[in-house]
Amino acid sequence: MSSDTSEIIRQDDVTIRFAGDSGDGMQLTGTQFTDTTALVGNDLATFPDFPAEIRAPAGTRAGVSGFQIHFSSADIYTPGDAPDVLVAMNPAALIINYKDLKPGGIVLVNTGSFTEKDLERADCKTNPLTDGSLSGFRVIQEDINQRTIEALAGSPLGKKDVLRCKNFFTLGMMYWLFSRPIEPTLEWLEEKFGKKPDLFDANTRALKAGYNHGELLRLFQGRYEVPKVDNVEPGTYRNINGNQAVALGLVAGAELAGLKAFLGSYPITPATDILQYMSVMKNHGVITCQMEDEIAGICTAIGASFAGHLGMTNTSGPGLALKTEAMGLAVITELPLVIVNVQRGGPSTGLPTKVEQADLLQCIFGRNGEAPIPVISCSSPADAFECAVEACRIAVEYMTPVILLSDNYIANGAEPWKLPAIEDLPRFEVKFVTDPEGYTPYTRDAKLARAWAKPGTPDLMHRIGGLEKDARTGNVSYDPDNHQIMCETRLAKVMGIRDSIPTPTYYGPDAPDLLVVSWGSTYGATRSAVEALQKEGRRIGRLHMRHMYPLPYGLPEIFASARRIVLPEMNFGQLARLLTSEYPQFKFEQHYKVKGKPFFAPELKAHFRTILEEMA
Amino acid sequence: MSSDTSEIIRQDDVTIRFAGDSGDGMQLTGTQFTDTTALVGNDLATFPDFPAEIRAPAGTRAGVSGFQIHFSSADIYTPGDAPDVLVAMNPAALIINYKDLKPGGIVLVNTGSFTEKDLERADCKTNPLTDGSLSGFRVIQEDINQRTIEALAGSPLGKKDVLRCKNFFTLGMMYWLFSRPIEPTLEWLEEKFGKKPDLFDANTRALKAGYNHGELLRLFQGRYEVPKVDNVEPGTYRNINGNQAVALGLVAGAELAGLKAFLGSYPITPATDILQYMSVMKNHGVITCQMEDEIAGICTAIGASFAGHLGMTNTSGPGLALKTEAMGLAVITELPLVIVNVQRGGPSTGLPTKVEQADLLQCIFGRNGEAPIPVISCSSPADAFECAVEACRIAVEYMTPVILLSDNYIANGAEPWKLPAIEDLPRFEVKFVTDPEGYTPYTRDAKLARAWAKPGTPDLMHRIGGLEKDARTGNVSYDPDNHQIMCETRLAKVMGIRDSIPTPTYYGPDAPDLLVVSWGSTYGATRSAVEALQKEGRRIGRLHMRHMYPLPYGLPEIFASARRIVLPEMNFGQLARLLTSEYPQFKFEQHYKVKGKPFFAPELKAHFRTILEEMA
Amino acid sequence: MSELQQLKAKDFKSNQEIRWCPGCGDYSIIAGVQAVLADIGVARENVVMVSGIGCSSRFPYYMETYGFHGIHGRANAIATGVKVANPDLQVWVITGDGDGLSIGGNHMIHSLRRNVDLKIILFNNEIYGLTKGQYSPTSPQGLKTKTSPYGSVDAPFNPLQLALGSGSTFVARTLDTQPKHMKEVLAAAAAHKGSAFVEVWQNCVIFNDGCFKDWTDKTTRDEQTIMLQPGQPMVYGKDQDKGLKIDGFALKIVPAAEASAWDPTVDSAGPAFVMTQLDNDPAMPRPFGVFRSVRKPTLDELVHEQIGTVTTKRGPGALKDLLYTSDCWTVD
């Protein structure tokens, strides 16, 4: 591109939020910016903020779609807190988002969409550009609509289509502002629109024009450079969101078990994508069945496991509720099954597109009878792959249903993921019984897993089901002692999983004043907050939980070393309650937020600091 | 009846078990004995032991039906532990039951059903009457079949029908043995068979013949007398089982709220009877809808509550699992609803006809999102009435779903119930909103209950549903702060119920060595065991919980007074876990039994004694 | 009071801003319902709108009546509770092809067989709209959607056949693009005493745009559709020149003059079912209008009738009678 004489401002950490109407293409703009940023070697994390499920009228506040990217020259763990830069394509986008901005942050406004009518649609009584709302920010006003029209003069496209290109014009400006190359996006445009030269040409021109506009017009006070992370671990990377990672992990897990993956599912936000991703993987032998409801989803998966596949089902809270009875069936039939629950705001339909982690106790205790099921929780998009593989491992090694917990924040958030070498992945190949000698359905191995014989195998015909079975023969049994033995055995088997899982690593000084225990998607904000305080020399440490049930060994030793223990949770203290019930000798202080929004690192930092200061 | 010269043995406490084939009429025999025993003024408790759900082939062990009655001249709390007397109508009944007998107990055997074929059907390789099995018991052999045939000589009934009367012959013998009058049964026969003189005559003759047979033939060493309880509280009594009591309590509760009862249900053992009882009460305006499944059951009840009735639904574990999602809807719409869960053995279909109390944590925590629901548990058949009324009170006073826990043991067990005076029952009349002034669906009263306006009321049209609502307007709201406020408010409302419930009474010495905490149907055995130890002068006390969630005030003070605390539960320690999580400063020791059978007082007594001795 | 004044369609609009996509067929349906409610002169407070979850199921929020936005698939069950509890209310069920036929299929067929007096509008857009475009139980085999990237392998329901197979006493079909026809059908449904099942073809402009275009396009629709009119000969075509004639267990195309008459009020559901078979035959026009309309006792009537009978026979029950039965004994 053209040579550049702007002042270069070096910054190590930037958060940008793109916001516009649902029709403005902000998700695409954000994704392109992300991919390019990954390529230049920054660490990054992103989070889209979709409007509520139904498309709202254009230009309204309810219709605003946002995409936030946080990138840095150091390792980062969240999509950022208060943005440094807000791109607002219309009044609604501006109004909804500007309050989140860092003081002194940059607002790039598309004045082309600030007509009277636009303001009215956004329910603005006064114009936020002129009513003083934006004082304290650096506001850059540009009629991006007009600039795009100018840049595309002579294009054969109609006006509407021309205006559609304004997001690429904006992207170009942002590329210039943050010193990113435009080539990766040009390549992408080529791939995407190669066969539609008019569109390719228009978007390319808009992108370049935006870039040049940044440079030529000196709209900005200078240009930023965010150096790449220099001590990145070598390897192959890709950006991934949590739902993708779960889908990949499940398919990988089945393969590592030597089985075919079978997903019985029913769409529900924010879990649907997992079904969508897996339904593409037909050439990997993956079977996906979109069933009539969640009950049928899990029941087909149970049937498939009975037939010798690795049954899986995915859902979110209300759907998990419906699967409750069938989960009990999976427990008593001791079939492997992976149940993915992508949590969202509850109770009931609640806030379907928002984040919460309030299904933990439901997952652990929410079944009739003594029906223990191991529960694993993933902490970030990249971590979700490993957790999904781990869920598959436990399911087949212990012949048990396993619940894998994710949430809306992980599901839709994205970050670079260092790909594992295929040969490094754990293998846990299933050996089906084929020898009738001594076989009964409840013959158990050292892990107490029962023998798995699949239909089609001669001379191993057997019957299983929801009624209690005799521990020896596998026949229906009403015997009182047998029932207790079977209940105890099922529990012992699940508890035995502890022998195969690690104690979570404690990070921090010995004998910390404050120990922060996190789980699920509170990982990133907690880690950022704790590390920041550690840098300040505070005696604070942290522990992140992956295995929620059974709890791994070694926790009391860690808890004992701390003066105080606090648990930030997006619920009213569910893990705190669980830990208290297991380790009543310690005091677990809950710190909750139930707002459909993740914790932000600064608010956690402030909270931890207050505690530390109380103790000083 | 004829004058009597037998030796009279006074005994204060007797347990009899009647056992025979499903076709032998043992339930009827037991019920008659019970009713007569109530009339003579003993305290009593009964428990039927049905065979598994499906009728097994006649004469087989699986087909044995039992009925146990425990009666006494003092207050008693359980249907008894080891029986003093076993009536065994065939080999299967004998084999299955004789091991439970008290050493030296009486076995009355109907030798008429001990042919080779009978023994074979019962899977007996040798004849238990002759192979020494019964040594140590006082065995009375009588060919009851033959005696009945003789007694009915000349009856116009066929042989099969004649033989059907053998249970009344047996009943007559037992009436003699325990010095009960036969008149109440004669009256019953008159009422029942008044229009069928042949049957009336046959059964009457059998009954009298049995009675005389006892007297004349001196089969027994003497005759027992169990004096009536002399300090019985004056009042009107009736025998009642738990399901009946719940049905009555729900209908009473609705009436006390000034509402019509609406039960949306689906049959499931052991909860079906509640639907059956309530479906008879049409002239009380009770609506019962047997729906297509449990989900429809609860959803119709929710709809009925929306329409201004008191919605109710009843089920057992697997059905409760299915209602999970809809319970969340009831939470967020804040409609009154009573959900009865009659627990049975799990997980999954488990042991459908057996007892267990392993759904506690499911009831409290088993929903997606933060969805608090109060949970009440009844302790005995008679207590179930009061608990059902209490559930209705909480539901309407707090505009909330309420779970009422019962179990198979309470549901089918029976005991005398002192009827409350109608005017003494609590009243909690609902006042529907009719004034549009200032109305919104989430206008709250001092208890935080929201305003209830029912369809049909002019100018109060409003919409509620599963999406989060604005605390002020009641419109759909995605606002983060509003969500947290609503979640907090729903929780605060449920926690506020504590202001309206009593601290459970502690019974025992101050500062006991051992405090036993019981809940649900462990009440009776626990009370018996603790009182027995108290009589021995042990420093043991007890506390029985009715309100499981929220927990009543005042518990820590009681817990603090005891050196050790133990909780007998028919699960792996669910209440112990709950209490630990609430009061980690105390150590709650669990003592479990998961055998599909209730605790027996002696086994609890032994266990408590061991603890006490450890401490000495 | 409010009953006395003549309400207009707009009086049935709530103060909530509608959140459907511009161009969505749902707009025309809500307009139709509001117009019909005004026409039949029902008081707003006596109307209850019950829905499940889906784009269509947001409907109750936009209506100035009582409304219950339920959970996915359970609208029919909730509505059954409302109607049986209080038969004086006019209860409408608003549901989608996913809500009412996928997860809610069981409650749908059971409420139809029980003939609960509900007005059920099934918004059929052959897609899951709210969850952004997965195939539904009415999507045609082969449809590529987000969860069927290589084409759906599921054979779809014909909603009318399912309703008839469930014993529904009123079965009809209309289209979002024909407001007049829709109002006629909705008015007939409102007038029917018993379960009224109305399938409305509804275009989802975002995820399944044009799925009904062969039958809605102004240029082709007259030849491709036939509007059944009770008691009238079955004729169709731009010039009303074609007709349908009963031929054994089937229908054939004949000149208008030879057309058989259509009678939705026969007791047998057979003719209506045969009529729905036209949907499988590309050579035949698609029928719309009322397929079946027969009067049978409704569940709510029967429940309250039984309560009445028993109460008359036994006398109204007092709580005391329930507790103090003949089995009691007294201790003084």
Next chain:
Amino acid sequence: MSELQQLKAKDFKSNQEIRWCPGCGDYSIIAGVQAVLADIGVARENVVMVSGIGCSSRFPYYMETYGFHGIHGRANAIATGVKVANPDLQVWVITGDGDGLSIGGNHMIHSLRRNVDLKIILFNNEIYGLTKGQYSPTSPQGLKTKTSPYGSVDAPFNPLQLALGSGSTFVARTLDTQPKHMKEVLAAAAAHKGSAFVEVWQNCVIFNDGCFKDWTDKTTRDEQTIMLQPGQPMVYGKDQDKGLKIDGFALKIVPAAEASAWDPTVDSAGPAFVMTQLDNDPAMPRPFGVFRSVRKPTLDELVHEQIGTVTTKRGPGALKDLLYTSDCWTVD
């Protein structure tokens, strides 16, 4: 190996003692299934019996095949998983009128529309047996049961109509009292590729004894029933002297010679549906046999065909390809 030797009915008996009441119709059905399995010569290890909960649903325990005793109402869904995972298995669903039509109604209609290759036997005794006698969705209106002491107010399903309304490709009915007929029908179901729905009238001696006696009593049954035979004229009566003739959208009784022939293989489900309308008319005989039998692609076929097509086109996927896509970048 075991495939080579000719199995007998008794080889399909497991070692578990049967726990049905003496005289229960279930005995005759299990005997029929065992005989048919032996006749068709399927290997025991390739047969899977899936059931829900109910007296009838204990069936799998008594069969020496693979068996899954599921939860109430979910047999069809579990069986769908088994069959789609491994289409080489012959999968039977054993269910009752409560299990399969009440709580399990949705999975029933969906598995039928999807044409999953399952052999579904619905044991219809018009009652809930296992829970000891409550009315079911097939109980006639007015039936007094434990939960309907004054008579049931629910209008029942006609199972055949529901199956036809769901798009079932094979629909049949038989009776526990006619073992020969039952075997014919079960054999036809086994031979059908696709969902085969077989309603069996089954007498519950304990809770609903004699509910079918008008059609099972030796003295009356010949006049009250008609056994449909594919391709044959529809004749009935003790002397085979009566027949049915197609008359518009209905059937009428005619002398045997004038009877129309019965063809269950026509594509339209209309004729079969009209035939089921006879059930509503006391003047007409009740039809039994195969109502519908048409070949359509099954879900299991389509799923695996699609996997095959995509795999051929894209090549079998390796895990590596799934992870290492074109979006990756490398840091050295």
